[in-house]
Amino acid sequence: MKIWLDGGLQDIESARVSVFDHGLTVGDGIFETVKVTDGRAFALTRHLARLTRSAQGLGLPDPDLDEVRRACAAVIEANPMPLGRLRITYTGGHGPLGSDRGEHGPTLVVALGETARRPDSTAVITVPWTRNERGALTGLKTTSYAENVVALARAHQHGGSEALFANTVGQLCEGTGSNVFVVLDGEIHTPPLASGCLAGITRELVVEWTGAQETDLPLDVLQRADEIFLTSTLRDVQAVHRVDERELPGAPGPVTAKAMRVFDERSGQDQDP
Numbered sequence: 668m669k670i671w672l673d674g675g676l677q678d679i680e681s682a683r684v685s686v687f688d689h690g691l692t693v694g695d696g697i698f699e700t701v702k703v704t705d706g707r708a709f710a711l712t713r714h715l716a717r718l719t720r721s722a723q724g725l726g727l728p729d730p731d732l733d734e735v736r737r738a739c740a741a742v743i744e745a746n747p748m749p750l751g752r753l754r755i756t757y758t759g760g761h762g763p764l765g766s767d768r769g770e771h772g773p774t775l776v777v778a779l780g781e782t783a784r785r786p787d788s789t790a791v792i793t794v795p796w797t798r799n800e801r802g803a804l805t806g807l808k809t810t811s812y813a814e815n816v817v818a819l820a821r822a823h824q825h826g827g828s829e830a831l832f833a834n835t836v837g838q839l840c841e842g843t844g845s846n847v848f849v850v851l852d853g854e855i856h857t858p859p860l861a862s863g864c865l866a867g868i869t870r871e872l873v874v875e876w877t878g879a880q881e882t883d884l885p886l887d888v889l890q891r892a893d894e895i896f897l898t899s900t901l902r903d904v905q906a907v908h909r910v911d912e913r914e915l916p917g918a919p920g921p922v923t924a925k926a927m928r929v930f931d932e933r934s935g936q937d938q939d940p
């Protein structure tokens with residue numbers, strides 16, 4: 668397995684970053700996960716635009732997108748696989764202990780792991796912890812994911828594959844690694860970015876391709892929505908068949924099934940929509 672580090676391909680067994688890299692010591696980093704199907708990275712331009720926005724939000728230097736593209740292409744070519752998750756990690760780099768950034772430039776790592784297609788439907792839970800819709804990191808895809816790790820572990824304990832957060836004013840926000848959509852009276856709705864959710868690339872495409880509306884939604888909409896689905900790079904569009912104690916028999920329902928079809932067709936036509 669080859670990864671990209673320090674400007675070139677390296678064997679994963681021998682590739683090393685500093686133990687004082689701020690991505691490790693203080694979570695000062697950003698990332699992207701990109702789906703790779705048969706050697707092609709899906710929606711890479713949108714992912715790279717978000718990488719730049721996250722860097723700017725964190726005050727990191729803008730990533731050199733030509734290098735990132737070269738790195739992605741080299742890693743994909745070196746590690747052929749039918750379905751992969753390409754991980755781009757970009758951190759504050761090697762610095763002093765503590766939170767001040769050092770003199771060293773950022774660290775860029777690009778790696779590829781094999782993955783499997785997700786099932787068409789899944790179970791989710793809600794968690795009692797809130798997403799802060801007005802924090803310094805809101806909307807940035809940072810490596811500070813410990814809160815998501817804790818929430819996801821709780822979902823797994825309850826037989827689910829995702830945990831959904833409300834924000835501090837009780838509105839539905841997002842999952843640990845996905846955006847959430849609900850169907851009400853045949854219309855598709857998803858929380859607006861002001862809810863504090865990440866600007867998911869899959870969310871953006873589903874809004875464009877299905878005409879879903881961005882709507883403030885209370886958390887308890889999950890108890891009455893006709894259908895619920897998640898979106899993310901690795902899930903694509905995935906129906907929810909259970910949320911907490913509520914079963915949604917027959918998931919994916921008709922509106923979700925149509926959104927799944929539209930997403931499959933459109934994403935198959937254009938690798939970099």
Ligand code: PLP
Nearest residue numbers: 844845846865867868869899900
């Ligand atoms: N929300 C969070 C917190 C995420 O980490 C992710 C993806 O990892 C998403 C939403 C979905 O975003 P995308 O569709 O770009 O994968």
